[in-house]
Amino acid sequence: xxxxxxxxxxxxxxxxxxxxxxxxxxxxxxxxxxxxxxxxxxxxxxxxxxxxxxxxxxxxxxxxxxxxxxxxxxxxxxxxxxxxxxxxxxxxxxxxxxxxxxxxxxxxxxxxxxxxxxxxxxxxxxx
Amino acid sequence: xxxxxxxxxxxxxxxxxxxxxxxxxxxxxxxxxxxxxxxxxxxxxxxxxxxxxxxxxxxxxxxxxxxxxxxxxxxxxxxxxxxxxxxxxxxxxxxxxxxxxxxxxxxxx
Numbered sequence: 001x002x003x004x005x006x007x008x009x010x011x012x013x014x015x016x017x018x019x020x021x022x023x024x025x026x027x028x029x030x031x032x033x034x035x036x037x038x039x040x041x042x043x044x045x046x047x048x049x050x051x052x053x054x055x056x057x058x059x060x061x062x063x064x065x066x067x068x069x070x071x072x073x074x075x076x077x078x079x080x081x082x083x084x085x086x087x088x089x090x091x092x093x094x095x096x097x098x099x100x101x102x103x104x105x106x107x108x109x110x111x112x113x114x115x116x117x118x119x120x121x122x123x124x125x126x127x
Numbered sequence: 128x129x130x131x132x133x134x135x136x137x138x139x140x141x142x143x144x145x146x147x148x149x150x151x152x153x154x155x156x157x158x159x160x161x162x163x164x165x166x167x168x169x170x171x172x173x174x175x176x177x178x179x180x181x182x183x184x185x186x187x188x189x190x191x192x193x194x195x196x197x198x199x200x201x202x203x204x205x206x207x208x209x210x211x212x213x214x215x216x217x218x219x220x221x222x223x224x225x226x227x228x229x230x231x232x233x234x235x236x
Contacts (some may be wrong), residue, residue: 035225037170045162045170047214047225062222095169108177113160113215117169 002026004096004118011124015085020121022096029077030054030127033099035114036070036081050099051079071107086125093120131214131228138234143199144207147231149214152195159197163189164209164230170213174199203231208236 014020022034036048049060051070058070069082081094098113104109128165138210139145149159159177162170172181174190177197187202201208 036182045164045215045227045231059224061224097170097233100175111158111160112179112218113172113175114170114180115164115172115175115181117171118133120169 002116004098004116005072006094006096006121007120009122011123011126012086014087014125014127016086016125017082018086018094018123019080019082020094020123022079022081022118024077024079024098029072032073032101035070035099036068037095037097037114039120040089040092041096044091048081048090048094053079054104070121083123087121088125088127091125093122095120100101120122130133130226132233133212133214133228135229136232136234138236139201139204140236141204141205141206145204145208145233147199147201147212147233149197149199149226149228150195150221151197151216154197154216155192155194157192157216158194159190161199162213162215163210164213165210204235206235209217209233212216 005023005024010018012018032051033050035050035051038046050063051058053072060068067084072079096118098116100112100115102110138231161174163173164170173184173188177192178190189200211230211232214228218226
């Protein structure tokens with residue numbers, strides 16, 4: 001079955017960087033985009049960006065441009081999200097999620113949402 | 128502020144029907160996805176492409192989308208349905224990307 005397993009919790013000082021990993025299994029890693037979503041304590045879901053594991057192409061939410069970098073290592077089916085210049089308000093649970101899609105009978109590309117999620121990684125930013 | 132507006136909370140008695148709305152400009156022409164999130168857990172996709180259910184999601188969950196409002200409907204609500212629910216669309220604007228609604232806390236009375 002499709003599974004995304006993330007790295008463990010991190011504690012960072014303000015100004016530092018954090019790199020979270022997301023190891024995929026149960027499907028062809030390069031076939032579906034990986035997205036990153038974060039959730040502050042008691043807050044809603046906030047989309048950070050996407051990465052195409054096949055091409056390495058990325059797209060970032062404007063809010064995170066210049067601070068976030070999404071990469072991958074296809075040899076080990078792992079995606080990474082690095083966030084720099086951390087601030088206390090970056091304290092959140094960070095999730096990776098697979099964006100599923102399919103082609104319908106007419107050949108149209110149909111987005112089917114984020115069908116699999118990692119377990120989440122708590123990143124705490126504190127001095 | 129959110130591009131997608133959801134009510135902060137909805138309450139429903141067991142066995143009744145819960146409707147959670149997601150309002151947005153021209154949402155009717157977009158594909159809306161819905162997620163359920165229980166405390167301490169990752170979100171789970173419950174409806175995609177407005178009204179389709181992933182395998183394993185009960186038929187009690189259904190979705191619709193019309194003009195400016197998408198709706199997640201949960202029939203015959205059970206205690207285990209108590210959770211936060213989020214809608215999601217792809218937002219095509221200068222800052223294009225995935226957008227989530229602010230979330231709705233469903234309380235089963």
